Amino acid sequence: MDIIVLVKFVPDLVEDLEIDAQSGLLDRSFLRLIPNELDEHALEEALLLKERHGGTVTVITVDTGDVDESLYTAAAKGVDRLIKITGEGFDQGVTNQALAVIFQSVMGDMAFDLILTGTQAVDDLDGFVGAMLAERMGLPYVGYVTRVEAENGTMVARKEYPGGLNADIEVRQPAVLGIQAAEKPPRYVVTSKVMEAMRSATIDEIEAPETPIGGSLPVSRMSVPETGAHAEMIEGTLEQIAEAVANRLREQGILA
Amino acid sequence: MSVMTSHEFLDKVIRATPDGEHIRRCLQCGTCSGVCPYGFAMDHPPRSLIAALRADDWQGVLESDTIWLCVSCFACASVCPVQIPLTRGLLSALKTEMLVGGSIPPELQTALGNSRRYGNPMGESPRKRADWAKDFTIPVPVLANHKDPVDVLWFVGDYGSYHPRVQSVSKAMAKVLHALHVTFGILGPEENSDGDTQAFTGEWGLFELLARKNIKAMTKYSFREIITGDPHAFNALKHEYPRLGFDRPVRHYTQFLFERIDQLRRLFKNPLSMRVTYHDPCYLGRANENNIYEEPRRLIEAIPGVELVEMSHNRALSLCCGGGGGGMWLDGFSWEKAHARTTEWRIKEAIAVGADVLAVACSYETPRFEDAVKSTGNEGKLMVRDIAELLAEALFG
Numbered sequence: 302m303d304i305i306v307l308v309k310f311v312p313d314l315v316e317d318l319e320i321d322a323q324s325g326l327l328d329r330s331f332l333r334l335i336p337n338e339l340d341e342h343a344l345e346e347a348l349l350l351k352e353r354h355g356g357t358v359t360v361i362t363v364d365t366g367d368v369d370e371s372l373y374t375a376a377a378k379g380v381d382r383l384i385k386i387t388g389e390g391f392d393q394g395v396t397n398q399a400l401a402v403i404f405q406s407v408m409g410d411m412a413f414d415l416i417l418t419g420t421q422a423v424d425d426l427d428g429f430v431g432a433m434l435a436e437r438m439g440l441p442y443v444g445y446v447t448r449v450e451a452e453n454g455t456m457v458a459r460k461e462y463p464g465g466l467n468a469d470i471e472v473r474q475p476a477v478l479g480i481q482a483a484e485k486p487p488r489y490v491v492t493s494k495v496m497e498a499m500r501s502a503t504i505d506e507i508e509a510p511e512t513p514i515g516g517s518l519p520v521s522r523m524s525v526p527e528t529g530a531h532a533e534m535i536e537g538t539l540e541q542i543a544e545a546v547a548n549r550l551r552e553q554g555i556l557a
Numbered sequence: 558m559s560v561m562t563s564h565e566f567l568d569k570v571i572r573a574t575p576d577g578e579h580i581r582r583c584l585q586c587g588t589c590s591g592v593c594p595y596g597f598a599m600d601h602p603p604r605s606l607i608a609a610l611r612a613d614d615w616q617g618v619l620e621s622d623t624i625w626l627c628v629s630c631f632a633c634a635s636v637c638p639v640q641i642p643l644t645r646g647l648l649s650a651l652k653t654e655m656l657v658g659g660s661i662p663p664e665l666q667t668a669l670g671n672s673r674r675y676g677n678p679m680g681e682s683p684r685k686r687a688d689w690a691k692d693f694t695i696p697v698p699v700l701a702n703h704k705d706p707v708d709v710l711w712f713v714g715d716y717g718s719y720h721p722r723v724q725s726v727s728k729a730m731a732k733v734l735h736a737l738h739v740t741f742g743i744l745g746p747e748e749n750s751d752g753d754t755q756a757f758t759g760e761w762g763l764f765e766l767l768a769r770k771n772i773k774a775m776t777k778y779s780f781r782e783i784i785t786g787d788p789h790a791f792n793a794l795k796h797e798y799p800r801l802g803f804d805r806p807v808r809h810y811t812q813f814l815f816e817r818i819d820q821l822r823r824l825f826k827n828p829l830s831m832r833v834t835y836h837d838p839c840y841l842g843r844a845n846e847n848n849i850y851e852e853p854r855r856l857i858e859a860i861p862g863v864e865l866v867e868m869s870h871n872r873a874l875s876l877c878c879g880g881g882g883g884g885m886w887l888d889g890f891s892w893e894k895a896h897a898r899t900t901e902w903r904i905k906e907a908i909a910v911g912a913d914v915l916a917v918a919c920s921y922e923t924p925r926f927e928d929a930v931k932s933t934g935n936e937g938k939l940m941v942r943d944i945a946e947l948l949a950e951a952l953f954g
Contacts, residue, residue, distance in 0.1 A: 315675060315680060315681070315682045316682050316684065331684075335674075486663060486666075488659055489656065489659070489661055489666045489669060489670060491653070491656050491657055491759075491760060491762055491763070492673060492760060492762030492763040492765070492766050493761070493762030494657075494762075495762075496762060496766075
């Protein structure tokens with residue numbers, strides 16, 4: 302089974318996020334980027350499928366900065382091919398609409414049975430890339446997948462629903478799956494293997510087609526979540542706070 | 558699945574470890590397993606591990622995960638009658654094979670992943686490494702912003718930089734250095750984890766990555782010697798960094814301060830009427846025969862009013878706090894496998910000798926032992942203090 306894993310890089314929340322006063326967008330000057338967690342799960346699921354069924358795993362990412370080390374780490378884990386898509390202005394981020402267009406054009410003449418990506422990413426939380434890509438490519442899409450089984454030419458994806466419900470959905474290949482969680486947590490690969498991959502693996506650089514990277518939905522303003530106007534912060538010692546809460550509950554008639 | 562055999566593994570360890578060939582001399586006496594703090598809970602404590610390898614049961618060895626109970630405390634290595642390099646050689650090499658094979662407890666994986674990405678096991682922002690010293694009453698210069706050469710490069714370490722409890726120890730240390738008019742500086746955001754404990758989890762590649770970053774930073778500055786409050790950093794800087802071409806004088810702060818003990822005596826203002834017992838950190842004592850046993854004790858005794866008492870496990874027989882070898886990041890795993898905490902045994906020893914204070918000299922130990930004071934129900938009966946904190950208290954009240 303030949304699998305393509307799409308990885309996007311998102312801000313690492315270990316650093317405080319700041320909004321650039323001029324542009325009204327995320328200040329990217331101190332930003333560290335990290336592979337989206339669910340994309341790491343997609344990669345793990347791909348590696349598990351490769352271990353079970355053979356084939357190859359290709360990782361494709363868009364070069365928004367800081368991506369090489371993670372690509373070499375993927376190679377050390379067992380990925381066969383690394384592709385980095387470069388393009389002007391990518392260091393300022395690429396919207397999900399543009400990502401779908403870019404990924405599609407790069408995969409144009411590649412042979413594959415399955416495309417895996419994280420169901421969503423922590424930056425936008427909209428979960429669009431997989432679905433938009435599948436729509437553009439005329440492929441089936443299932444999101445929130447926690448398990449993939451492939452046997453005798455059929456593939457079953459387990460989709461997670463709210464409330465503890467699961468559905469096993471038969472999907473024809475090739476398909477796009479949005480991974481919610483791999484069957485096992487993403488593996489650790491020792492540093493010496495990553496270093497070895499840095500020496501031996503190559504990253505194929507492909508230039509992106511001319512695509513408006515802003516997409517069709519311009520961001521007018523970003524803001525950090527603000528304290529709601531109706532919230533009152535009660536301050537003081539534990540006893541004072543408890544007393545104030547109890548008084549408020551009495552006023553509301555909730556406590557006698 | 559490993560394609561190696563037991564004998565290939567043993568050959569590899571023997572080739573890669575100084576005195577590695579001593580493994581062939583193992584007489585199966587079992588002293589190692591007896592002295593191992595977690596030997597009772599391991600499928601293969603050292604003696605049994607060597608027996609299993611000799612019997613070519615490599616798969617059996619790999620199927621057990623109890624090697625992760627090994628806290629790299631050097632107890633086994635220090636008692637071995639034929640001087641087998643168990644801790645630095647055999648046990649850390651087996652951990653490497655476990656890591657390569659993907660058998661790694663999740664909590665340890667998190668710490669190693671954080672160390673690789675952020676340069677500290679907690680996953681804190683590297684940019685905030687010197688934040689503990691901001692707005693502190695004593696100036697703690699970060700060398701990158703400091704023009705003058707310093708006498709002392711103070712390697713603060715991960716816990717001294719980020720752990721709220723151990724930050725207090727760092728502040729006490731800064732006060733003591735200041736009182737002695739020592740010119741010092743820290744690396745701040747340029748400092749990475751020393752990598753010693755990562756190495757003893759078998760992640761030697763990660764150790765090298767971290768060490769090379771520290772070496773690159775330290776090479777930029779002019780200083781006479783390095784001091785550190787973290788015995789693991791001390792051990793790495795003294796014994797492992799020279800292999801990577803960085804061989805500068807390094808001392809644990811207790812050695813550095815012992816040299817200035819008369820100066821300290823003149824400055825002490827505040828007698829501490831306390832009965833103090835001292836816990837020897839493995840990496841100041843047994844590890845690599847560092848044998849720093851007397852300097853910490855002399856410093857404690859120099860404090861007016863203090864009475865030093867010894868616990869039954871002292872000096873080379875000290876009982877590990879359980880934080881070494883990755884134990885610091887395996888609390889859940891160790892509890893699940895062994896249902897015991899070495900720190901609790903230690904607290905009971907300190908209580909048994911009637912100590913008011915358990916003095917320590919390692920960055921792992923104040924939080925570990927304070928937790929154990931609480932979990933053994935001894936809160937209010939025993940205080941845990943780093944020696945630097947006792948000295949600062951005697952100097953400044």
